[in-house]
Amino acid sequence: MNIDLTGKSALVTGSTGGIGYAVARELARLGASVAVNGRTGERVEAAIAQLKSEVPDGQFIPAVGSVSSAEGVDALVASLPAVDILINNAGIFEPRPFFEIEDREWQRFFDVNVMSGIRLSRAYTPGMVERGWGRVVFIASESGINIPVEMVHYGMTKTAQLAISRGLAETVGGSGVTVNSVLPGPTLTEGVAEFLKSMGGAGADLDQVGREFIAENRPTSLIKRLASAEEVASMVAYLCTPAASATTGAALRVDGGVLRSIA
Known part of the structure; x- marks a missing residue:
């Protein structure tokens, strides 16, 4: 099974902690050069220092900036013009009763969780298609299917990611670029x-x-x-390897079986 990512470059958004950090570590272990993204230079530097202590031979570069706005994405892409692997991981969540969610909160969640992935995929995927190889992964959630009543606005953004992931996979079909979403549970x-x-x-x-x-x-x-971040990262990392070349347009669950469905 070919899981070697030597010579490949990756960007993992929101990778100074949590699932994003675990994914960055796994991709580096497989040989990829990984751009670590966070909103401040201090957090990115601290994350890279920790990653280097865990993966001494790993290649990490800082990718500082917020992906919650068009301006932030443009600045990030200007500093990092091309990648082979894009992990759309950046996201926010917050429990709040439906009737207390104001318009600006719906918009904020959509901008961070959905538009960041749209903008970055629009910027990086054409280059992957031109080179004939690439991987795009959206970190969605089982909440995109099983909408949590305590945070409907979050569930809405995760459903949107599933639609975008499948639509982009259809768009680049036959190009050598795969697009998938991963649905972690708690x-x-x-x-x-x-x-x-x-x-x-x-x-x-x-x-x-x-x-x-x-x-x-x-x-x-x-x-x-609860699942561990490492368990989710293992699935994400596999999808980025040559071994997963026939898996695209899929929504793969790492939800511990929370969703009661056979498909």
């Missing part, structure tokens, strides 16, 4: 860890609190626990 990232600590107290056993959260809020989970 995942233990830094933000989720802080949330769990607030639920269970400073000395909380995160694994146990996580299992209790799943039992109460996602009872259909088959693994009965």
Whole structure:
């Protein structure tokens, strides 16, 4: 199985922590040169330093800037004109009752979670097509199918990502470029860890609190626990390799079986 990414370049948005960080690490382990993206130089530098300690032979370059606006994306693309692999990971979430979500919040979530991927895919995918090889992955969520009542605006953006991913895959069919989306379920990232600590107290056993959260809020989970960022990153990294060349236009679940569906 060919999973070697030596000589390939990648951009992972929102990669100073969480799933994005784990994906950047896995791609570097497979040989890719990885552009680490975050909103501030300090966070990007700290992430790269940590990544280098974990992958000593890894190649990492800073890609500082917010992808939540057209101007931010333009600046990022100007500093990084071409990549072989694009991971649209940057995103925000926040529980809020539907009737309390104002217009500006709907727009903010759409700009960060949806338009960032649209703009970056529009900028980078044509070059991939010209070179005859490329990978685009959208980090969506099982919430795009199973809309969470506590954050409908977030679920809406994840549904949109699924549509965009499939549509772009159709657009570049036969070019050697694959486009897929990955649907994580509840995942233990830094933000989720802080949330769990607030639920269970400073000395909380995160694994146990996580299992209790799943039992109460996602009872259909088959693994009965939170996934790790590394488990999600393994799927993403595989999709970026030559071994996954026949997988495109797909929505692949890393949701622990939360979605009760056979397809």
